[in-house]
Amino acid sequence: MVVDEFRFHGKTVEEITKMDMTDFIKLLPSRQRRSMKRESLKRYEPFFKKLESAKKGVRKKPIKTHARDMMVLPQMIGATIQIHNGKEFMPITFTKEMLGHFFGEFAMTRRKVEHSAPGIGATKSSTAQASKAK
Numbered sequence: 038m039v040v041d042e043f044r045f046h047g048k049t050v051e052e053i054t055k056m057d058m059t060d061f062i063k064l065l066p067s068r069q070r071r072s073m074k075r076e077s078l079k080r081y082e083p084f085f086k087k088l089e090s091a092k093k094g095v096r097k098k099p100i101k102t103h104a105r106d107m108m109v110l111p112q113m114i115g116a117t118i119q120i121h122n123g124k125e126f127m128p129i130t131f132t133k134e135m136l137g138h139f140f141g142e143f144a145m146t147r148r149k150v151e152h153s154a155p156g157i158g159a160t161k162s163s164t165a166q167a168s169k170a171k
Contacts, residue, residue, distance in 0.1 A: 043133050050133045054111045061111060065137050069108055081107055088116060101126050105141030120144035 045053055046064040053061060062073045078085075081104065090096040092112075101119040109131050119126035120140045127144040135143070 045133070045136050050111075050114065053136070054114070056111070058110075065108075069137055069139075072106070073108065085112075088113065088118075091116065099126075099128070102140070105139065105144065107140050109135045109138050109140070111136065122146050 042049060048056075048064065053064075058078065062070055065073065084100070084102060084104065084107070087096060087100050091100055099117070099119050101121070103121045105120065113131045114133055114136070115131065117128055117130045118140075119128050120143065121127075122144040123146045129140075129143045
């Protein structure tokens with residue numbers, strides 16, 4: 038069985054990394070394309086500077102961001118970025134399959150509720166036991 042190489046809208050990862058940003062934006066679905074055109078990447082310039090210095094090895098601290106509406110771009114592939122989920126920073130390593138997705142899709146804000154045993158006063162019998170203990 039032959040495994041096909043990953044392609045993003047018909048382009049290989051090598052072709053996409055060599056592309057100009059305007060050409061990459063044309064490959065994105067409409068919602069992402071409109072988002073990139075409106076923001077025009079100027080809003081995230083400080084983030085891109087941190088990413089560039091981390092790739093060069095100058096920056097030793099992890100890259101942290103609250104920007105859950107930012108999109109995974111070709112220059113981010115292979116980078117580990119900590120995305121805030123409302124409580125803590127979740128380390129996410131970006132792969133080629135994540136291209137064009139928003140950061141918020143990878144750092145979930147809600148967890149599955151896990152309850153322990155019922156507390157005192159949760160049932161009629163537990164209130165009777167609580168009053169005996171006093």
